[in-house]
Amino acid sequence: MVKKIMKPSSLTLHHISMPLVAPFETSFGRETVRECVIVALHAEGLTGYGECVASREPGYNYETTGTAWHILKEFIAPLILGQDIADANDFQSRVERIRGHHLAKAGVEMALWDLFGKRDGKSLKEMFGGARGEVEVGVSIGIQESASALVKTVDSYLGQGYRRVKIKIKPGREVEETLAVRKAYPDLRLQVDANSAYTLESAQVLKKIDDLNLLLIEQPLFEDDIWDHRLLQSEFKTPICLDESVVSPRHARYALEMKACKIINIKPARVGGLSQAVAIHDHCLAQKVPVWCGGMLETGIGRASNLALASLPGFVLPGDISASDRYYHRDITNERFALNDDSTITVPTGHGLGVTIDESALKEFSLAEITLKA
Numbered sequence: 272m273v274k275k276i277m278k279p280s281s282l283t284l285h286h287i288s289m290p291l292v293a294p295f296e297t298s299f300g301r302e303t304v305r306e307c308v309i310v311a312l313h314a315e316g317l318t319g320y321g322e323c324v325a326s327r328e329p330g331y332n333y334e335t336t337g338t339a340w341h342i343l344k345e346f347i348a349p350l351i352l353g354q355d356i357a358d359a360n361d362f363q364s365r366v367e368r369i370r371g372h373h374l375a376k377a378g379v380e381m382a383l384w385d386l387f388g389k390r391d392g393k394s395l396k397e398m399f400g401g402a403r404g405e406v407e408v409g410v411s412i413g414i415q416e417s418a419s420a421l422v423k424t425v426d427s428y429l430g431q432g433y434r435r436v437k438i439k440i441k442p443g444r445e446v447e448e449t450l451a452v453r454k455a456y457p458d459l460r461l462q463v464d465a466n467s468a469y470t471l472e473s474a475q476v477l478k479k480i481d482d483l484n485l486l487l488i489e490q491p492l493f494e495d496d497i498w499d500h501r502l503l504q505s506e507f508k509t510p511i512c513l514d515e516s517v518v519s520p521r522h523a524r525y526a527l528e529m530k531a532c533k534i535i536n537i538k539p540a541r542v543g544g545l546s547q548a549v550a551i552h553d554h555c556l557a558q559k560v561p562v563w564c565g566g567m568l569e570t571g572i573g574r575a576s577n578l579a580l581a582s583l584p585g586f587v588l589p590g591d592i593s594a595s596d597r598y599y600h601r602d603i604t605n606e607r608f609a610l611n612d613d614s615t616i617t618v619p620t621g622h623g624l625g626v627t628i629d630e631s632a633l634k635e636f637s638l639a640e641i642t643l644k645a
């Protein structure tokens with residue numbers, strides 16, 4: 272049997288900044304442009320692409336485009352360039368000695384999957400054993416001017432065909448907002464996301480939305496905390512869903528064993544890569560715990576990857592994977608993702624991620640570029 276390996280010869284990093292269609296405001300800040308780092312990995316005449324979703328500021332977690340650039344260039348690249356990489360697990364064991372920096376690692380793992388798929392003539396969905404060709408999706412709406420402005424924004428997304436809505440909340444901007452949306456749409460599949468903005472004490476106000484039949488309350492407490500979420504979950508009817516706190520398959524197990532949440536938002540980047548995301552999915556499926564695919568305002572590259580992941584059978588709740596036009600007038604992939612009539616998006620079927628790069632768009636958005644060689 273021929274041992275299948277990949278020996279990356281060079282890696283190009285593109286630090287890019289893309290204007291968002293509309294500002295996106297969360298409890299940790301407001302973004303009008305989105306920065307990220309695109310990874311292009313070259314091997315055997317092929318190029319695999321990955322997206323490192325770290326943003327400009329350390330608001331979501333501690334990583335930034337700056338820390339990712341540093342870790343990618345100084346530590347991850349030397350561990351893989353000129354090396355024989357067997358698969359994603361092999362990659363994970365090579366980068367294990369780099370503590371943390373999951374967003375940086377995940378960007379490279381994605382590029383490896385794209386390379387393996389292109390070499391073997393398989394889509395990511397096929398490689399993962401995806402169960403469906405279309406994935407149910409929703410829309411994540413940032414904090415708006417007022418509760419009535421929020422209802423208008425929700426209305427416009429419903430008009431576009433989205434059938435599940437998530438609204439961002441923060442202390443003082445939750446009860447009136449959530450009540451207003453629920454009143455306007457009594458049957459809407461609705462959920463809220465606090466991005467770690469509450470303490471156990473200030474989270475008591477969320478009891479006022481505990482009777483609104485929400486799908487879930489996402490990450491109310493500290494990002495490095497699981498225990499206090501357990502205390503909070505025991506006081507709430509609404510399922511708590513963890514995002515920031517679950518940074519690895521181990522943490523997913525801790526959270527479920529502690530009963531800190533009933534649902535997990537899986538973001539491959541947060542957990543260090545697609546292989547880790549699949550491992551969390553498998554664990555949750557075995558435990559009958561619902562999961563869904565989170566988003567980080569990805570470009571077409573990360574969006575293709577999220578769609579492939581969300582095609583796995585345990586992703587039973589709609590993902591934060593909206594159509595390309597919800598985020599960007601111009602994307603860096605030639606392919607744009609559109610919403611189907613039933614609030615789904617079609618999973619790409621091309622080899623690897625199944626997307627191609629619009630080089631002129633990549634150039635237009637470029638802040639810095641570097642190529643590293645073996």
Ligand code: OSB
Nearest residue numbers: 331411565566567568569591593
């Ligand atoms: O917490 O889910 C989050 C965007 C950036 C950082 C964190 C989050 C988000 C979103 C957007 O909610 C989801 C999307 O990509 O549509």
Ligand code: MG
Nearest residue numbers: 464489490514
């Ligand atoms: Mg979240």
